[in-house]
Amino acid sequence: MPELAEVETVRRSVARALVGRWIERVTVRRRDVVVTELDPPGGFSRARSGAVATPKRVPGAMLLAGDRVSGVVRHGKQLAIVGDTGRVVCVHLGMSGRLLVAGAGERLARASWGEAHDHVVWRMEGGGRLVFRDPRRFGGVWLSPSVEHLRRVRWAGLGVDALEVTGALLRERAGGSARAVKAVLLDQNVLAGVGNIYADEALFRAGVSPTTPARGLGASAWGRIASSVRAVLGEAIEAGGSSLRDYTDSDGTPGGFAQEHRVYGRGGEACVVCGGILEASTLAQRTTVWCPVCQPASQGG
């Protein structure tokens, strides 16, 4: 579900529910979605070649059992829950991951497949739970001894958070690249937080074709792209994210931004600005929609 806007929406609702509260115990129902700093690089299920050691039980304290939650931070699409011992649980939602909160005595929204994909459950003192649910398991949970360690190791390669991006930063980081500008926006090492929806929406607002090679863009086009990224994400956060399929935030509240999409999911329909037919094709392995009139192929800006 999650690009930056959805992850920020989740961050806020998890923080509201958990900051200041004590975690009593933690249950890991699928060990291979949890990666500790002691595991082989990439984790167990993610080590695709060669044999790896049998996963061992993760001590509850590493997952913040016994800690009081002191904060929830985010960079790009990644979230981290910080405990008062300094330990950190980093959650990446992947494609289908969710973090769900239930208050004392409340039940979680039941999925059609039951609880089969509720991989990690945190139980709060005095009742209430936090659940990491991820049927497709592209997401996961990474454990770090500190925020500093997390930023130095796991988050080290990430680019600037998309809410803070500027045209100058994008140009500096990718201005010489031969790749299509959309591939650049999707590259988390350049820009952290933009995914397929908001890449298309931002390029539409900037009036830049997604196929334009990055090195063909001038300073003013980069500036328009950066401000469009910030604007579209800001508006999406205001609306509580984009609800697609069954996405909701941790409280079960659906996001309202999907109806504001101008190009995403609208291939073959009329452009909201010029009335022309929106084009759809595959670019950087992702379905890409744009207006050939409003986003002409060759313009350096």
Added chain:
DNA sequence: CTTATGACCTGATAGC
């Protein structure tokens, strides 16, 4: 080094 490609998973939906 940069860029492209297939792999990793399961569920929802559309079409027959």
Added chain:
DNA sequence: TGCTATCAGGTCATAA
């Protein structure tokens, strides 16, 4: 109703 094919918001490792 049931089957099959296609698609999905994201990274990864590896090949070229």
